Amino acid sequence: MKILDWYILKRYLFTFLMMLLLFIPIAIMVHMAEKIGKILSNDVPFDELAMYLLNFTIYFANLLFPLFLFLSVIFFTSKLANNTEIVAFLSSGVSFTRFLRPYLIGATIVAFLALMLGMILAPKASKGFNEFRYKYLSRNKNIQDTQDVYRRLSDNEIVYVSNFDPKSKNGQNFTLEYLEDNKLKYKIFANNIRYVEEDSLYRLSRYYKRVYDTNGNVTVESENSIDLKFSFDVDDLTPVNYIAETKPYGELVDFIDKEKRRGSPNIGRYEVVKYKKWSLPVSVFILTIIAVAVSSVKRRGGMGINLAIGITIAMVFVFFDKIFGVLAEQANFSPLIAVWFPNVVFGILALYLLNNARR
Incomplete structure (x- = not known):
């Protein structure tokens, strides 16, 4: 069974990597096409633009990390199902839970990468990304409470x-x-x-x-x-709105404690950023289980049906995440509940779909 574990794990990580390499350049081209006029009119130096695109890549990858993983798992698992490879695995006496093990190993690797990205790399990228954006692309927008x-x-x-x-x-x-x-x-x-x-x-x-x-x-x-x-x-008087995104986790915790003592009205916004650093890796496991449960069944419509179901679930997940995030930032809604509610709801859905898939 180790051969099959290694086979699935390689497909899991390889497809996820290919999904990143496919969508990130597309996102960069779409973004550049939208902003090229402002970039040219502001005579942006090439080195600043190159650093901005690097920061945009990290920022964009961190933002949609679980969704890329979700779609990649649905894609390659649907191929396994269409080739009746999953039927062969399960017919050999392997339980569905055992079949899920290499997926969970892969999710652990990706979740660790997501955690490191959110704690260390993403804050630096977010700082460079936002500074460039407000310097050259959104000059008229107010980024501070004045x-x-x-x-x-x-x-x-x-x-x-x-x-x-x-x-x-x-x-x-x-x-x-x-x-x-x-x-x-x-x-x-x-x-x-x-x-x-x-x-x-x-x-x-x-x-x-x-x-x-x-x-x-x-x-x-x-x-x-x-x-x-x-x-x-x-800077203590009017910190920029995106300041929480630019701080590594340890600095962010200290910053939030200091802002609470200062009576800052933006605590909800800051705590959403803090809690998302932990909720993102957890969502990797939840979305992996949902993706396997949805795509491990061979359907009459083939891979297209599985992808359609997956994209629908992904859109609902993003909708929940954004709506509750805005509620926490702009209303008296608990940031902890706002960040973890989508994971709780989709975690229940994952258990339900997993139970049906076992049958």
């Missing part, structure tokens, strides 16, 4: 800016509250705040400060203009 910025920068500091421009590093109606033991120690107001990069200082216009002592007395300070050094960076 209105009514409210952030708890530390256990002691709370900052508010009504409007902040990341390009000019200039903000309006700035307020900073400093607390100790939940008691307000001082409060700073300014009509305008601007980061002076060469001095690493913040220039405040129409500065006004209230200092509260232990007896409840208030001391007031005011200046027309003053330069101060704060403990926060400019």
Whole structure:
């Protein structure tokens, strides 16, 4: 049986690799055809474009990793079924569960690769991909929350800016509250705040400060203009929307903890990214089982019927994944449930189809 295991495992990995090599160049060509006008009009340097395409390849592969695997398993398993090879395997006394073993070994290999890709390579690729996209292809899109910025920068500091421009590093109606033991120690107001990069200082216009002592007395300070050094960076005020995608897992966990303390409104978006790093490898096993259960039966319509069923299931999976992801990012829906719900639903479907396939 080891020969048959090795035979199926080789077909599993080879077909998956061929699926990647087939679809990724197509995706690159379609993407280039759509964006070529903007690339030429912006005089994009060739080395930046080449790096962007490399990052796009990794980003695209990570995004659709399970679906490529799903379709590849359906494709080669349907060929086995049409050639009556599966019937020969099972007729020799091999159980369907035993027949499934090389598929699960292959899924383990692919799931490990997906885990490493999501934890290490994909964040770097996502950073390069998004930076290029917003620099050359989507210049007019707002990638940062710049209105009514409210952030708890530390256990002691709370900052508010009504409007902040990341390009000019200039903000309006700035307020900073400093607390100790939940008691307000001082409060700073300014009509305008601007980061002076060469001095690493913040220039405040129409500065006004209230200092509260232990007896409840208030001391007031005011200046027309003053330069101060704060403990926060400019990027802490308005992080880019895609920042969670650009961080390796360890940094992402620390970043989310820090953002929770700061009262960031984007926690749902960040946690969706975190949970997907774990849910993606699990979906590899679920989709592999579904693909084998669907395509191991020889049908009258041949491979086309199996592929049609597989594509339908894949589209429903993507639909669930996107809908619940948006709910978690833009509503008070649990990110944990949003990310894992498709896996739970399709996991139940996988068990049902596997039970029928055994019969």
